Amino acid sequence: MLEVDHLNKVYDSHGRRVEAIGDLTFTVPEGQFACVVGPSGCGKTTLLRTLAGLLPPTSGEVQVLRRRVTEPPAGLAVVFQEYGRSLFPWLRVRDNVELPLRAQRIAKARRRELADEALAAVGLAGTGSAYPWQLSGGMQQRVAIARAIAYQPRVLLMDEPFAAVDAQTRADLEDLIRSVWQRLGVTLLFVTHDIDEAVYLGQRVVILSAAPTRVADDLDIDLPADRDQLTTRADPRFTELRSRVYAQIQKVKADPPGKEG
Amino acid sequence: MTLLRRTLLALGLPVLLVAVWWWASAGSTDFYRPALSTILAAFADTWTWDRVRADVLPSLARLAAGYLLALTGGVALGVLIGGNRHVRAFLEPLLEFLRAIPPPVLVPVFILLSGVGDRTKVLVIAFGCVWPILLNTVEGVRGRDEVLSDTCRTYRIGGGLRLWHLLLRSASPRIVTGARQALAIALIVMVISEMIAADNGLGFAVLQFQRGFQIPAMWSGVLLLGLIGVLLAWGFRWAERRMLGWYYGQRAGRREW
Numbered sequence A: 001m002l003e004v005d006h007l008n009k010v011y012d013s014h015g016r017r018v019e020a021i022g023d024l025t026f027t028v029p030e031g032q033f034a035c036v037v038g039p040s041g042c043g044k045t046t047l048l049r050t051l052a053g054l055l056p057p058t059s060g061e062v063q064v065l066r067r068r069v070t071e072p073p074a075g076l077a078v079v080f081q082e083y084g085r086s087l088f089p090w091l092r093v094r095d096n097v098e099l100p101l102r103a104q105r106i107a108k109a110r111r112r113e114l115a116d117e118a119l120a121a122v123g124l125a126g127t128g129s130a131y132p133w134q135l136s137g138g139m140q141q142r143v144a145i146a147r148a149i150a151y152q153p154r155v156l157l158m159d160e161p162f163a164a165v166d167a168q169t170r171a172d173l174e175d176l177i178r179s180v181w182q183r184l185g186v187t188l189l190f191v192t193h194d195i196d197e198a199v200y201l202g203q204r205v206v207i208l209s210a211a212p213t214r215v216a217d218d219l220d221i222d223l224p225a226d227r228d229q230l231t232t233r234a235d236p237r238f239t240e241l242r243s244r245v246y247a248q249i250q251k252v253k254a255d256p257p258g259k260e261g
Numbered sequence B: 001m002t003l004l005r006r007t008l009l010a011l012g013l014p015v016l017l018v019a020v021w022w023w024a025s026a027g028s029t030d031f032y033r034p035a036l037s038t039i040l041a042a043f044a045d046t047w048t049w050d051r052v053r054a055d056v057l058p059s060l061a062r063l064a065a066g067y068l069l070a071l072t073g074g075v076a077l078g079v080l081i082g083g084n085r086h087v088r089a090f091l092e093p094l095l096e097f098l099r100a101i102p103p104p105v106l107v108p109v110f111i112l113l114s115g116v117g118d119r120t121k122v123l124v125i126a127f128g129c130v131w132p133i134l135l136n137t138v139e140g141v142r143g144r145d146e147v148l149s150d151t152c153r154t155y156r157i158g159g160g161l162r163l164w165h166l167l168l169r170s171a172s173p174r175i176v177t178g179a180r181q182a183l184a185i186a187l188i189v190m191v192i193s194e195m196i197a198a199d200n201g202l203g204f205a206v207l208q209f210q211r212g213f214q215i216p217a218m219w220s221g222v223l224l225l226g227l228i229g230v231l232l233a234w235g236f237r238w239a240e241r242r243m244l245g246w247y248y249g250q251r252a253g254r255r256e257w
């Protein structure tokens, strides 16, 4: 459960004032898979960091699991855009996955079990003893996802997680995320700038405007729950939805909301 | 490169220099510049087991104590300063000043404050060599990856796990760099402190030989100090390879791409 209530965020550093988020309000109910799309620089990462408790809002507030966020909330995991840098290079893959569990004082046997399960779920069963820098970008991304899964979060935030991987890996990872979400029943907020990806993955797509950011549109994705790279993407309904999102984004770009004040 | 070629390359220059020294000094009648053969003979006569126990071991013990003190103190203080902006702003001017003091100057001061015993020498060694460790730790901790910091925050990794896996491991390549510089300084300060105030130790022995006109023995002491320096550097490199395996692996991987 996520609530964003009149969120506003202004960066003010070194004499440069940037209104990254204008006025944002939306709610993601428990267990929903919501995608957020918007042009580059519209404040998607800022929104996510605010939800994760890494950044205080300038005004307004955000709630995670019905509690106002003032610090990183328990039960929330993040897969960062810079996933490669989010792995500890001095820890083997398995230890990377286990570290958050150690911080929670989970017993060693249980940690191993959770890490093994998570690594198997992302198709990395045999790589526990490798170092992250020995893996390809796509594999590193899967380690970051495995770490989030093993943590058993109730809320999962992902920031353009597939922006830097090749097309085939990307399709695999998309299906992986769908199945993880279905299995864990987490509330998932997935940030992307890729329209097709948003429509393919989510139950809902929230479209953000360019800065000063607000919600430009909010679409239900009424595609069947069982999705498949071939059939879903060929589905006329898919094409229709993606055209609507596309048109909406074009409108946002062509007709930026006027700056007040 | 094969091991053989590497060994030949590494040993080539030292062997050449020793050969030149041997040849140039052979049959020397200059009292202050004895033949290398004379020095080597003196080496065997001088550095007997009794002598090692009387002079070398005390020196090495003081070196080890001073160095370890600097290492623990420097890293602890460095983490504290590097991890907190306010502590850094508060302590930096004082540290800049202390760092600028040449360590040998402190020997007489420390003698006044804590006597001529081993404690003084250990403290002077520690004070002299702590700076590269401290400054590198501060920079290493400050330079930690912010995505890793955010990862620790979101997964609520704190306390000892954060200290070890985020702060210390991030800083470890820098800490090792500082520790290597510190080792060389520690050896220098050890010798100087023993020359100024000691009744045993390598620095003391070399000075005694020189004052007693035992010139070959003096040269053999210099040789021994050089050897100790080389052995310490080798030991250091071995430990470094073991501790920073991930670091060299990661860098090698980047170069390949």
Ligand SMILES: Nc1ncnc2c1ncn2[C@@H]1O[C@H](COP(=O)(O)OP(=O)(O)O)[C@@H](O)[C@H]1O
Pocket (backbone or CB within 6 Å): A011, A012, A013, A018, A019, A020, A038, A039, A040, A041, A042, A043, A044, A045, A046, A047
């Ligand atoms: N730490 C920061 N300091 C100042 N400005 C920032 C900072 N982070 C982001 N911004 C600015 O805020 C805006 C939104 O950034 P971001 O949230 O990263 O957008 P997105 O993730 O949608 O590309 C951009 O104009 C960016 O330059």
Ligand SMILES: [Mg+2]
Pocket (backbone or CB within 6 Å): A044, A045, A046, A081, A159, A160
């Ligand atoms: Mg971003």
